Amino acid sequence: MxxxxxxxxxxxxxxxxxxxxxxxxxxxxxxxxxxxxxxxxxxxxxxxxxxxxxxxxxxxxxxxxxxxxxxxxxxxxxxxxxxxxxxxxxxxxxxxxxxxxxxxxxxxxxxxxxxxxxxxxxxxxxxxxxxxxxxxxxxxxxxxxxxxxxxxxxxxxxxxxIGDDLRGNSIFSKIALMESKGEKYFPFTTGENKYDxxxxxxxxxxxxxxxxxxxxxxxxxxxxGNPVKLKDKVEEFIKKNNFKIKLKYGVYPSRIYDSPExxxxxxxxxxxxxxx
The missing domain is CATH 3.40.50.720 (NAD(P)-binding Rossmann-like Domain)
Incomplete structure (x- = not known):
C-alpha cells in the first residue's frame, strides 16, 4: 500500500x-x-x-x-x-x-x-x-x-x-524556550480552563x-476524551522536565474562543x- x-x-x-x-x-x-x-x-x-x-x-x-x-x-x-x-x-x-x-x-x-x-x-x-x-x-x-x-x-x-516541544509553538514549546534562555517567569493566564x-x-x-x-x-x-485544567498540565510539564521557571498567573486574559471546559x-x- x-x-x-x-x-x-x-x-x-x-x-x-x-x-x-x-x-x-x-x-x-x-x-x-x-x-x-x-x-x-x-x-x-x-x-x-x-x-x-x-x-x-x-x-x-x-x-x-x-x-x-x-x-x-x-x-x-x-x-x-x-x-x-x-x-x-x-x-x-x-x-x-x-x-x-x-x-x-x-x-x-x-x-x-x-x-x-x-x-x-x-x-x-x-x-x-x-x-x-x-x-x-x-x-x-x-x-x-x-x-x-x-x-x-x-x-x-x-x-x-504535548511533545516534541522545541519543534512546536504551543505554550509548552514557549515555556521550554524561555527555560533554555534562563527566564525566571512565564507570563500566563489564570490556567483554569480545561482542555483535552x-x-x-x-x-x-x-x-x-x-x-x-x-x-x-x-x-x-x-x-x-478527558478535560484537564491547563495550569495542572503546565505545572506537570514544568515538574516533569525539572525546569526552574515559574508561572506568573493572570498576566494574560483568555482568548475569545477559549472555552472554560x-x-x-x-x-x-x-x-x-x-x-x-
Whole structure:
C-alpha cells in the first residue's frame, strides 16, 4: 500500500512518516524541504499547489493521502490561512477527481469555536479565528465533494498536543524556550480552563491507525476524551522536565474562543484502536 503524507517534514508529519515506515508501508513524503525526513520514505518534489489536473499521478498515485500540510498552524490569526485555503481545496479536488480513493485530512478543535462541553461529530461549528475558519471551510468543501464523488473521507480533529516541544509553538514549546534562555517567569493566564491534551506520540498513533482502516470514516476526534485544567498540565510539564521557571498567573486574559471546559468525544477513535 502506497501512502502519501503531505507536510511530511512538519511538526506532525515527521512522526507520522516514521511510524508508517516502521509499519512497513511505502511512504511518499511531500514537503518544501526534506532535511531530516526518514531515508526510507520516497521524496515527492512535485509542488502540491501547482494546480495541475494530473497531480495524482505526479505524486505517485497513492492508495491513501494523509494531508497534514498547513502553513502557520500555530499562528491562529495569520492571513495565510485564508490565502492558502483555495490551494488546499484545488489540490485535494484534483487528487480525488483523478484517482484517489482514500483521503485523510487533519482538522482542529478550533473549527468549533467557543463551546462548553464534549465535542462530537455533530457539534455545530462557529470558528472565531482565521485558522479555525479556514479549516472548517475546507472540511465543508470536502464534504460537498464527497457527495459528488465516491471516496473514503476521514477528517481527523486534533486538540491540544504535548511533545516534541522545541519543534512546536504551543505554550509548552514557549515555556521550554524561555527555560533554555534562563527566564525566571512565564507570563500566563489564570490556567483554569480545561482542555483535552494528547501526547504527540499518541496522536501520531491515532492518525496512523485511523488512516489505514476504512470502516470508521467522517469526523474522528483524535483526543484523550478527558478535560484537564491547563495550569495542572503546565505545572506537570514544568515538574516533569525539572525546569526552574515559574508561572506568573493572570498576566494574560483568555482568548475569545477559549472555552472554560472543552474536550473531544473519543468513542470513534477507541473503536479504531480496539480493532487494530
Amino acid at each position: 502506497k501512502i502519501l503524507v503531505t507536510g511530511a517534514n512538519g511538526y506532525l508529519g515527521k512522526h507520522v512518516v516514521n511510524k508508517l515506515v516502521d509499519m512497513g508501508y511505502t511512504v511518499y513524503a511531500s514537503d518544501l524541504n526534506f532535511n531530516g525526513i526518514n531515508e526510507k520514505a520516497i521524496k515527492v518534489y512535485e509542488p502540491i499547489f501547482s494546480e495541475k489536473k494530473d497531480i495524482y499521478k505526479l505524486v505517485g498515485a497513492p492508495d491513501i493521502c494523509i494531508h497534514l500540510a498547513w502553513r502557520d498552524g500555530f499562528v491562529h490569526e495569520s492571513e495565510n490561512h485564508i490565502v492558502d485555503l483555495s490551494k488546499h481545496y484545488i489540490f485535494l479536488k484534483n487528487m480525488i477527481e483523478n484517482g484517489l480513493k482514500h483521503l485523510v485530512v487533519m482538522g482542529t478543535m478550533h473549527e468549533v469555536g467557543y463551546y462548553e462541553g464534549k465535542i462530537d461529530e455533530n457539534t455545530p461549528t462557529n470558528p472565531l479565528s482565521k485558522y479555525g475558519i479556514a479549516k472548517n471551510t475546507l472540511r465543508q468543501l470536502l464534504q460537498n465533494l464527497e457527495r459528488r464523488n465516491e471516496f473514503i473521507f476521514q477528517w481527523l480533529r486534533a486538540y491540544y498536543i 491534551f494528547i501526547s504527540i506520540e499518541e496522536l501520531t498513533n491515532q492518525i496512523v491507525m485511523s488512516s489505514i482502516q476504512n470502516e470508521i470514516t467522517g469526523i474522528i476526534n483524535c483526543c484523550s 472543552i474536550w473531544g468525544d473519543n468513542s470513534k477513535i477507541i473503536k479504531i484502536l480496539n480493532n487494530k
